[in-house]
Structure formats: C-alpha cells, structure tokens
Amino acid sequence: MNTAAPTPLAEARDVVKRYGPTTALADGRITVLPGESHALVGRNGAGKSTLVSVLTGLQAPDAGTVRFDGAPAPALADRDGWRRTVACVYQRPMVVPGLSVAENLFLDRQPLRRGLIGWRRLRAEATALLDTWDVRVDPEARASELSVEECQLVQIARALSLGARFIVLDEPTARLDSREIERLFTRMRALQESGVTFLFISHHLQEVYEVCTTVTVLRDARWVVTAPVADLPRAALVEAMAGEGAGTGAHRSAGGPRDPAAPVLLDVRGLTARPYRDVRLTVRAGEVVGLAGSSASGKAELAETLAGLRTPLAGTAELAGERLPFGDVRGCLAAGVGFVPRDRHDQGLVPGMTVGDNATLTVLGALGRFGLVRADRRRALTGDLVRRLDIRTEGPDQPVRELSGGNAQKVVMARALASAPRLLVLVDPTAGVDVKSKESLLARVEDARRDGTAVLVVSDELDDLRRCDRVLVLFHGRVVAEHPAGWRDHELIAAVEGVDHG
Numbered sequence: 237m238n239t240a241a242p243t244p245l246a247e248a249r250d251v252v253k254r255y256g257p258t259t260a261l262a263d264g265r266i267t268v269l270p271g272e273s274h275a276l277v278g279r280n281g282a283g284k285s286t287l288v289s290v291l292t293g294l295q296a297p298d299a300g301t302v303r304f305d306g307a308p309a310p311a312l313a314d315r316d317g318w319r320r321t322v323a324c325v326y327q328r329p330m331v332v333p334g335l336s337v338a339e340n341l342f343l344d345r346q347p348l349r350r351g352l353i354g355w356r357r358l359r360a361e362a363t364a365l366l367d368t369w370d371v372r373v374d375p376e377a378r379a380s381e382l383s384v385e386e387c388q389l390v391q392i393a394r395a396l397s398l399g400a401r402f403i404v405l406d407e408p409t410a411r412l413d414s415r416e417i418e419r420l421f422t423r424m425r426a427l428q429e430s431g432v433t434f435l436f437i438s439h440h441l442q443e444v445y446e447v448c449t450t451v452t453v454l455r456d457a458r459w460v461v462t463a464p465v466a467d468l469p470r471a472a473l474v475e476a477m478a479g480e481g482a483g484t485g486a487h488r489s490a491g492g493p494r495d496p497a498a499p500v501l502l503d504v505r506g507l508t509a510r511p512y513r514d515v516r517l518t519v520r521a522g523e524v525v526g527l528a529g530s531s532a533s534g535k536a537e538l539a540e541t542l543a544g545l546r547t548p549l550a551g552t553a554e555l556a557g558e559r560l561p562f563g564d565v566r567g568c569l570a571a572g573v574g575f576v577p578r579d580r581h582d583q584g585l586v587p588g589m590t591v592g593d594n595a596t597l598t599v600l601g602a603l604g605r606f607g608l609v610r611a612d613r614r615r616a617l618t619g620d621l622v623r624r625l626d627i628r629t630e631g632p633d634q635p636v637r638e639l640s641g642g643n644a645q646k647v648v649m650a651r652a653l654a655s656a657p658r659l660l661v662l663v664d665p666t667a668g669v670d671v672k673s674k675e676s677l678l679a680r681v682e683d684a685r686r687d688g689t690a691v692l693v694v695s696d697e698l699d700d701l702r703r704c705d706r707v708l709v710l711f712h713g714r715v716v717a718e719h720p721a722g723w724r725d726h727e728l729i730a731a732v733e734g735v736d737h738g
Contacts, residue, residue, distance in 0.1 A: 243306045244305075246266070246267075246268040246291060246302075246402050247267045247303045248266050249265055250263060250300040251263075251290055252298045254298050260283060261283040262457045263458040264286070264300065264459060268402070271428055271431065271433055272433055273424060273433075273448045273449055274449070274450045274452065275435075275451040276436070276451075277437070277439075277444060277451060277452070277733075278453055278454035279455070280530075282454040283458070287454065288435075290302060291322060291404065292324045293310065304402070319399075320399040322400055322402045323392075323402075323403055324403075325391045325408060327406060327407040327411055329384060331387050331390060332379060333379050334378070334379070334380065336375065336377065337378075338358050338362035338363075341365060341375070341394050342362065343394075346358055365393055366393060369392070369396055369427065371423075373390060384416070385416040385419060389420075392423075401432055402434075404437070405434055407437060407439065407532055408420060408438075410531075411532070421447045436448055439531065439532065439734075440711075441733040441734055442735065444465060444473075449466075450464055450465060451464075453473070453476040455477060456479075478726045498520040498522050501521050501555060501659060501690035502690050503553070504551070504552075507541065507552070509534075509538075509548040511533075511534035511537040511538075512533075513534075513714055515534075515538060515710075515715055516715070519690040519691070521689070521690055522686070522689070522690075523691070523705050523706075524703055524705050525690075525704055526693045526707035527692065528731070529709055530732060534710055536578055536694055539661050543568055543575035543577075543661050544561065544567060545563075545565060546562070546563065558571060574652035574655055574659065576661070580644055584645075585648060589636060590633050590634060590635055591627070591635075592615065592633060594636045594651060595618050595622075595650040596617055596618060596654055615632055617654065621654060622650070624653075625650050626646070641668050646676065649662075649680055653680065659691075660690070660691045662681070662692070662695075662700075663694045664695050665678075665693065666695075666699070667697070678700065678703055681693065682703070706720050709728070709731040711731070711732070717731040719731070
C-alpha cells in the first residue's frame with residue numbers, strides 16, 4: 237500500500253522579503269496540497285499579502301524557495317508561466333468594465349481571423365468555457381453590469397482557461413452580501429471537486445471553518461502553525477494569531493475613566509453607505525473611542541464620511557448639536573472636525589510644499605485677510621505646532637518631503653490640531669512610524685482628551701486602541717461589539733475576526 241504523502245501543489249519555505257530596512261516577511265512558509273481549500277490568516281501586518289505576492293510571482297523573495305507541483309517556480313519575468321500556474325482574485329474586480337465578459341475572458345488572446353478578431357468564435361469559446369466550469373454569466377454582458385460576485389467568477393474562469401488550477405482568493409467576501417457569499421462558497425466546493433485548489437485569505441474566521449480544510453497562521457511576519465481546521469478550535473486559532481500569552485493582562489485607557497456626565501459632542505444615528513450599515517455611536521467631550529475591524533469592515537470609510545470625504549445613503553451625524561455637512565470637507569472643517577487620513581503620502585501631505593504650509597493649510601483664513609497670509613502669523617503658529625508635536629525639522633520652510641516618516645506624520649497631526657477641533661478623527665495615526673514617534677503621536681491624543689475634544693481613533697494597531705475609553709468593533713459594516721477599557725487582546729481580535737469567543 238502506497239502511503240507516500242502527495243506532492244504539494246504549492247509550497248513556500250523559509251521565505252524572506254525585505255523592503256529597505258523593513259522586513260515584511262521573516263519566515264514565510266506554506267504547503268498547499270492538491271484539492272485543498274487552504275486558509276491563510278493573520279492580523280494586519282502579519283505578512284499575508286507579502287507571501288501572496290511571492291506565491292503569485294509579483295515579487296521575488298530575498299531568500300527561501302517557492303515550488304509548484306514539485307518544480308521550481310517560474311522565473312519572475314516568465315509571466316505566461318505564472319499565469320499557467322497560479323492566479324489571484326482580489327476583493328476589487330480586476331476586469332475591464334467597458335468590455336464584454338467574453339472579451340475579458342480572452343483579453344490579449346482573442347481568436348483571430350485574417351488579423352481581425354473572430355467575434356463569433358470568441359463568443360462560442362467564451363460560452364464553452366463558462367459552461368465547462370458552470371459559471372452562469374452572459375458572455376455578451378458588459379463587465380460593468382456584473383455584480384462583484386460575478387466578476388470574481390469571471391476572473392476564476394479566465395485563470396482556469398489559462399491552465400492554472402491554483403487560485404488565490406484574497407478577501408473574496410469583503411464586498412459580498414450573505415447570499416452572494418453562500419453562492420461563492422458553493423462554486424468553490426464544486427470547483428474543488430473538479431480539481432481546483434484554493435488559497436483562501438479572510439479576516440472572517442467563521443468563513444475559514446465553513447469552507448476550508450487546512451489553515452496556516454502568520455504572526456509578526458513569521459509562520460506560526462499549519463493544521464487541519466477541524467483540529468484547531470477557534471480559541472486556539474485566535475491565540476495563534478494574537479500571540480502566546482496574549483490577553484493575560486487588561487489594558488486600561490491611559491487617560492483614566494472618562495466623565496460620564498460630559499456632554500455628547502458627536503452623535504451618529506443610522507449612518508448607512510455601501511461599506512457600512514445603520515451605524516450608531518456617540519463620543520463625549522474628553523472621550524476617546526476606538527473603531528476596530530478588518531480592512532473591509534467599513535471603519536475607514538465611516539471615518540472619511542465624518543470628515544466630509546464621503547456622502548452616506550442615509551443617517552445623520554451631529555457635532556455639538558449641529559449636523560455635519562456630508563460630502564463637504566470645508567464645511568466639516570468649519571464645523572469643528574480635525575482629520576488625520578490613513579495615507580499621509582496620498583491624502584495627508586502636499587509634498588511640494590513646506591512644513592509650515594502643510595501644517596497650516598486648514599487655518600489659512602485665520603492667518604490674514606482678503607486671502608493674504610501673513611508670514612509672521614504663519615511662522616508663529618508653525619513654531620508652536622512644531623514644539624507641541626516635537627517635529628524634528630530645520631524650520632517651517634523645509635520641504636515636507638525631506639522629513640522622516642514619523643516627523644511627516646506629526647505634520648499631518650499638527651494640521652488636524654491647528655484648528656482646535658471639537659472632534660478629532662484619526663485613521664491609522666501611527667502606521668509606518670518609529671516607536672518614539674508613535675509615543676509622541678499618541679501623547680497628542682491625551683492632550684486632546686484633556687482639552688475636552690471628542691476623539692475617534694480608527695486603527696488596526698492594538699497599541700493605538702489601548703488608549704481608548706471604549707472600542708467599537710465593526711464586522712461586515714455593522715457595529716457588533718463594544719469593549720470598555722480593560723479588554724484583552726484575544727477578546728478584541730476574536731470580535732474583529734467574527735469569532736464568538738464566549
């Protein structure tokens with residue numbers, strides 16, 4: 237009797253990937269067997285995306301090996317070899333919206349007749365391909381008319397037509413409703429029976445238990461464990477993601493207990509948009525409230541709505557009794573909202589301007605009259621902000637692009653504080669900064685608390701959330717849990733991942 241283990245369909249061993257001084261993956265390992273539905277899980281920053289980029293040929297590892305079906309991975313430049321081996325389907329549709337389903341399926345390889353596209357043959361081959369894999373989509377429909385679920389199935393069918401039998405699904409359910417999720421899972425099971433293997437990445441652990449046979453956990457850029465899903469209880473899976481001994485101590489707000497009699501400054505009622513639904517929350521003067529959730533939970537979009545960057549479909553938000561003007565950044569700023577966006581490079585800074593220009597962009601009207609800014613006033617305000625936030629700069633006239641990441645983020649925080657806001661909304665305020673800058677930025681949160689500001693902290697970092705009086709957890713766009721100061725790591729992580737940790 238032959239009991240030899242099957243050759244892995246995909247295998248990565250001892251993978252290391254660095255970006256400058258940052259080690260994104262220190263020990264990446266995974267072994268996916270043929271016919272599996274294999275889950276890859278870990279908190280944000282664990283190294284999942286980096287490992288996927290290596291497994292799909294987007295990045296070459298600095299060390300380690302990648303093999304498919306026992307053979308070395310194709311050379312990085314061999315794009316056709318990679319397409320025949322593996323495909324990744326992302327949560328956002330990767331199709332050309334103006335083209336038909338048939339054209340998307342055979343993009344760049346349309347059947348030709350005398351140098352022209354053979355449209356009849358294209359439609360016939362597309363129909364045959366969709367029928368083969370039981371993908372029920374009209375080949376003549378425009379991709380722009382498809383649902384997210386249908387776009388994902390078209391991408392899977394395209395990959396299968398190229399010969400790939402290893403499909404990476406990266407957060408595939410993030411933009412699907414419950415019925416679409418169940419249909420996707422049904423198609424996954426059917427495709428598995430036809431010889432397709434899946435690597436399934438999700439922040440929703442209940443989906444891992446529903447659709448996967450094996451799970452690999454990454455933590456802090458390293459492999460932690462690989463085990464059959466049936467052999468790993470949910471509590472053990474959360475512990476593997478959180479770290480050994482996580483949650484043994486309670487974390488209290490650094491500012492102490494808030495005043496329960498303090499007036500409510502932010503009052504959100506029934507706020508609804510595509511990424512979130514019926515959100516209700518309040519933040520009192522001097523209170524710091526955290527918003528936690530996966531990248532697809534809607535938390536960042538909710539914060540951007542309160543800052544005037546988005547317009548919801550329904551609901552209201554009042555700041556100090558006045559309605560916030562959704563979709564109007566200037567109006568929200570005038571109403572008293574200070575905002576630190578999630579990406580300082582694309583949303584937070586004007587790289588061609590100076591430190592002083594960037595720090596005072598929100599208060600130009602207070603620095604002069606008739607549209608003219610008085611240089612002495614701007615210099616004085618900038619100097620005060622530089623001292624308050626301990627920004628290491630040569631002076632207000634230094635180009636902001638010359639600053640380190642931590643100091644650049646302090647400039648973004650300075651601009652949010654320059655207008656003395658009544659509500660301070662922070663999205664990933666310490667992302668990508670050094671430890672000293674992180675402490676300095678979080679200290680400013682405590683300053684805002686003492687000043688009576690209402691603070692909303694939206695973050696993936698547990699250290700950012702430890703300073704909060706309460707943390708609300710969003711899951712599939714809804715507030716599903718509230719954790720007062722004193723929560724433990726594993727409790728919050730379980731709620732974020734959709735696990736009833738009971």
